[in-house]
Amino acid sequence: MNRFAYVEARLNSDESFVSRDNKVKIYDGDQKTEFEEGEVVLTTHRLFWGRPGEIARAAVALCLPLSYVISLSEETTASNFFGRKTRIIMHLRPPAPDKGPGPLDYSRATHIKLSGKNGLSIEFHSALKETLNARVWEIALVSDTIINKPASSSLGSSSSNDRLARIQKRTGIGGIERNLEAKAKETDENIALAFQDLSVLMAMAKDMVGLSKTISSKIREQKGEISDDETVQFKSYLMSLGIDGPVTRDNFTSNTAYFNSLGQQICEMLLDPIEEHGGMMSLADVYCRVNRARGLELLSPEDLLHACELLSGPIRLRSFPSGARVLQLESHDDDVVALDTLEKVESAESMAVEELAKQLGISLLLAKERLLVAERLGKVCRDESVEGLRFYPNLLLRQE
Amino acid sequence: MTDFQWPWEYSFPPFFTLQPHEETRQQQLKVWTDLFLKYLKHTNKFAVSIGDQNSPLFHNESLKRRLSPELIVAILGELERSGHASPLDKRRQEWQVYWYTLEEYGNLVYDWIQETGQTNSICTLYEIAAGENTTHLDFHGVDEAVLLNALRLLEEKGKCELIEMDGSHGVKFF
Numbered sequence: 001m002n003r004f005a006y007v008e009a010r011l012n013s014d015e016s017f018v019s020r021d022n023k024v025k026i027y028d029g030d031q032k033t034e035f036e037e038g039e040v041v042l043t044t045h046r047l048f049w050g051r052p053g054e055i056a057r058a059a060v061a062l063c064l065p066l067s068y069v070i071s072l073s074e075e076t077t078a079s080n081f082f083g084r085k086t087r088i089i090m091h092l093r094p095p096a097p098d099k100g101p102g103p104l105d106y107s108r109a110t111h112i113k114l115s116g117k118n119g120l121s122i123e124f125h126s127a128l129k130e131t132l133n134a135r136v137w138e139i140a141l142v143s144d145t146i147i148n149k150p151a152s153s154s155l156g157s158s159s160s161n162d163r164l165a166r167i168q169k170r171t172g173i174g175g176i177e178r179n180l181e182a183k184a185k186e187t188d189e190n191i192a193l194a195f196q197d198l199s200v201l202m203a204m205a206k207d208m209v210g211l212s213k214t215i216s217s218k219i220r221e222q223k224g225e226i227s228d229d230e231t232v233q234f235k236s237y238l239m240s241l242g243i244d245g246p247v248t249r250d251n252f253t254s255n256t257a258y259f260n261s262l263g264q265q266i267c268e269m270l271l272d273p274i275e276e277h278g279g280m281m282s283l284a285d286v287y288c289r290v291n292r293a294r295g296l297e298l299l300s301p302e303d304l305l306h307a308c309e310l311l312s313g314p315i316r317l318r319s320f321p322s323g324a325r326v327l328q329l330e331s332h333d334d335d336v337v338a339l340d341t342l343e344k345v346e347s348a349e350s351m352a353v354e355e356l357a358k359q360l361g362i363s364l365l366l367a368k369e370r371l372l373v374a375e376r377l378g379k380v381c382r383d384e385s386v387e388g389l390r391f392y393p394n395l396l397l398r399q400e
Numbered sequence: 401m402t403d404f405q406w407p408w409e410y411s412f413p414p415f416f417t418l419q420p421h422e423e424t425r426q427q428q429l430k431v432w433t434d435l436f437l438k439y440l441k442h443t444n445k446f447a448v449s450i451g452d453q454n455s456p457l458f459h460n461e462s463l464k465r466r467l468s469p470e471l472i473v474a475i476l477g478e479l480e481r482s483g484h485a486s487p488l489d490k491r492r493q494e495w496q497v498y499w500y501t502l503e504e505y506g507n508l509v510y511d512w513i514q515e516t517g518q519t520n521s522i523c524t525l526y527e528i529a530a531g532e533n534t535t536h537l538d539f540h541g542v543d544e545a546v547l548l549n550a551l552r553l554l555e556e557k558g559k560c561e562l563i564e565m566d567g568s569h570g571v572k573f574f
Contacts, residue, residue: 375420376421378421381417381424382417383413383414383416383417383465385416390413391414392412392413392414394414394421394424395412396412396414396427396431397423397424
């Protein structure tokens with residue numbers, strides 16, 4: 001209660017009215033006081049309490065600066081006849097030393113309560129909460145110091161001009177226009193900053209393209225110096241870097257047309273790599289290769305599979321009895337594969353799947369399928385032991 | 401006893417794995433059945449136990465290859481189909497294996513009886529299998545249990561009659 005001071009009930013320049021309530025009494029801590037049946041007025045900065053009519057006349061009233069308030073809480077008590085009523089409890093900071101004279105000079109209580117016959121109105125309560133959260137008084141305080149600082153450092157003479165400029169900037173249509181202008185300028189700068197990195201990247205991209213071109217032309221010129229193997233490899237890297245105009249679903253109305261042209265593109269793209277890989281490529285490899293070449297226009301595994309199923313050209317989809325699926329050159333038939341595999345096995349006397357995979361540079365899956373094909377045609381036979389699965393030339397049949 | 405002559409397949413590792421390729425498997429089983437009969441004849445045995453994993457027949461030590469029980473059963477099954485083996489227990493773990501089929505044995509014995517004019521006389525099984533008069537014949541040294549089975553077959557054809565005497569068998573040929 002000793003935080004209150006006697007002040008004339010007038011609004012300051014930057015202060016504004018927020019809410020009011022009637023028939024309010026103040027408790028000092030938990031003690032009742034003589035301040036009953038009064039009117040409270042809440043402004044952005046302060047809380048006034050006065051006898052009815054006093055505040056309207058701008059007479060001297062009790063005033064509590066809101067900066068004293070630490071927090072709000074409430075307490076609900078039984079009202080005489082009307083159920084319950086709510087009291088507001090305001091927890092306060094200790095009084096400032098330069099506080100003006102008030103109704104009480106000394107109080108041990110660190111909180112006050114506002115109460116009425118039927119409690120305080122909900123509107124007032126919520127207005128109080130919001131006002132305390134907004135902390136308008138603090139903003140005024142801060143901006144005051146900011147305004148005053150440069151003024152005091154420039155020896156006072158320009159302080160009034162400065163203030164005038166500031167006022168000019170803020171007021172009227174001109175002020176609004178100036179504001180808009182400043183904002184637009186700021187946005188511009190932000191965008192420029194954001195795209196700075198991008199333009200660097202674009203400049204780099206040009207270099208990168210140039211670099212890759214020179215490399216490829218160098219390869220062409222120096223074919224003798226670099227081994228054929230490396231050339232082929234590098235070329236395939238360059239080629240697999242991208243395909244122009246990937247087929248996408250958006251361009252087609254029917255699924256069949258989409259899959260057909262997708263299949264065609266896959267076929268064109270993979271013909272060379274499959275030949276290099278000995279005529280077969282597992283679907284997993286196909287999927288990776290196709291999607292890497294497509295860049296952002298990624299394919300789903302289903303779409304790829306459907307497209308592959310429709311392939312009828314030089315490449316076709318083949319499912320092995322084991323369930324493995326590969327794309328295979330049409331010219332690449334089992335007899336040839338079996339004989340080829342037998343040759344490899346014969347020259348090594350016996351062979352495990354890993355050895356064949358390593359020798360041919362193909363995946364284990366494909367190597368196994370090759371051996372199984374050869375086995376199905378009776379070219380090789382198997383030996384299963386603790387050492388693992390090995391394949392031998394089929395001497396059992398041949399010696400007959 | 402001279403060393404047994406193993407066929408070349410015995411030192412070919414895939415020989416010990418049942419081949420999935422149909423034709424190869426047939427050939428493989430044929431070689432194995434021959435080998436079984438030859439080996440058992442060589443060692444003068446008429447019974448095979450699948451559990452006997454250490455027999456050189458099932459286990460090539462230098463090659464570190466072993467016949468799997470499944471493959472042994474497949475081989476014995478093949479022998480059974482050709483009339484050279486029959487299981488002794490329901491779990492098909494113990495097998496009787498004959499160098500000749502039971503019918504062949506029966507005929508061999510019957511031919512000998514007729515040649516030597518022993519029809520209508522009674523002889524013991526021991527006389528037939530191990531007697532001095534049969535040393536030069538193919539059925540000499542035959543297991544008595546096998547011989548008994550062969551004679552039962554003859555009995556069914558009405559060519560002889562088996563007589564049981566004090567737990568051992570005698571036979572009368574017609």
